[in-house]
Amino acid sequence: MGTTQLETVPEPKYWHLKTLLGDALDSEFAVGEILPNERELAARFGVARATLRQALEQLELEGRLQRRRGVGTTVAPPRVGVAVADAGHGWPGGAEDDWQPVDAGLAAPPAAVAPLLGVAPGEPVHTVRRTRSSHGRPVAAESLYVPAARLPGVEAPDPASSGPARARAVLRALRDLPLEGQDRAVELGSARADEAKQLERLPGSPVLLVTTRYIVDGGVAAVAVATYRADTCRLTFGDADRVGLPAA
Amino acid sequence: MGTTQLETVPEPKYWHLKTLLGDALDSEFAVGEILPNERELAARFGVARATLRQALEQLELEGRLQRRRGVGTTVAPPRVGVAVADAGHGWPGGAEDDWQPVDAGLAAPPAAVAPLLGVAPGEPVHTVRRTRSSHGRPVAAESLYVPAARLPGVEAPDPASSGPARARAVLRALRDLPLEGQDRAVELGSARADEAKQLERLPGSPVLLVTTRYIVDGGVAAVAVATYRADTCRLTFGDADRVGLPAA
DNA sequence: CAGTGGTCTAGACCACGGT
């Protein structure tokens, strides 16, 4: 006789909920549509609000939902592909570049960056901050670090000039260095308070951390740490266009 | 008179906790050491266990902690760098390859993969599963999809042969196709139940999803979807070794 | 078996966005 399945593992409620909600998103909701609020959803599924929130959290992590305090929970559009490796593999700030310079300064780098640059922790480095937008929404914030010794032609930034102007001055000077190659690493992180603000997210929200090392003369001449919104971005690498394929 | 700072924004407790714990990890604990259990930590900081857990969750997300049910919370070693782009940019399964074939079959691909391959949703594709280890720990699980029509020399896998043998047969046949290029995308996801088991994690834990498209003859001949543990891995790309630098 | 982290509940109050 047909025994029913063993049901060896009782699936957690929030996991089951996530499946139900995910299916509902596919079949009953349009992108941008606003879901019922959390209290009502929880009541409708017969669970505590905290349990429902656990399911929503996962769906948001996967880029299916977007939650905004004071507004509501909406169905997210598909993730946007953002090209990480520049076509020309050149210095940042080139012509075809959707980054926006914000400002620049001269200060000691974060403790995690100094060893990558091979400088003493207290040594001053130029720090350029930029942001990147896609479809009108901010997707990334970046800090670029260049030891002052690498850019002898650039003086300490003039506080009188505007932030973007200071940033552009450093990027311009960079372009004179002979870039030999670059090197990237991607890992998961969580947004610091300042980054979160730029990305229009809450502190601690998941981000993809892209660390780029720029190689000059066999050494690391600059390091960029870019913080991409993990919920809305898919980072793309490689040469699809070279063979005439649309981006993945 | 010196007014104290305005304290405009009351920092959430779990955020402050995370900072305290993070500092303690740096100064008072060694890698692998077991922390006090959650109930005691919560009591020690004077917060509810749920609040403490929120802080631990973030530290785990950042790869600083590792929690195992029935065991405890330990201080995690630094993330391991895993090279994602092969040196030769060749087909998978080459000589210098730390992937382990698991098994292979012939079935319809997942709904998300069929459009990437440009095949009808029901069309059978070879599916090769592999896992990757680093320092004796599993770091990734991968499914490689190749439309049956691309590999006319390969018959339906023989159920009598071992799983790894079936997988190697497909990988061997792949090597005869002239690979033109490849293309990658990285995004955040959460582990499905089967992947979680292979990665020794719980379902839903955060993973880095790497989608590779293999280009042959101007079209996509194969697609690989690899799932890397986000807590323990840093994905590396590029050519650091080409210029004689150690990996980031 | 005892002890760990994982799930779940039913409340409360807060910070923020729009009206």
Next chain:
DNA sequence: CCGTGGTCTAGACCACTGT
């Protein structure tokens, strides 16, 4: 001002790991 999601509490029970 109201309604939203974000934070927090104080409990309870469950699933897993080791001994």
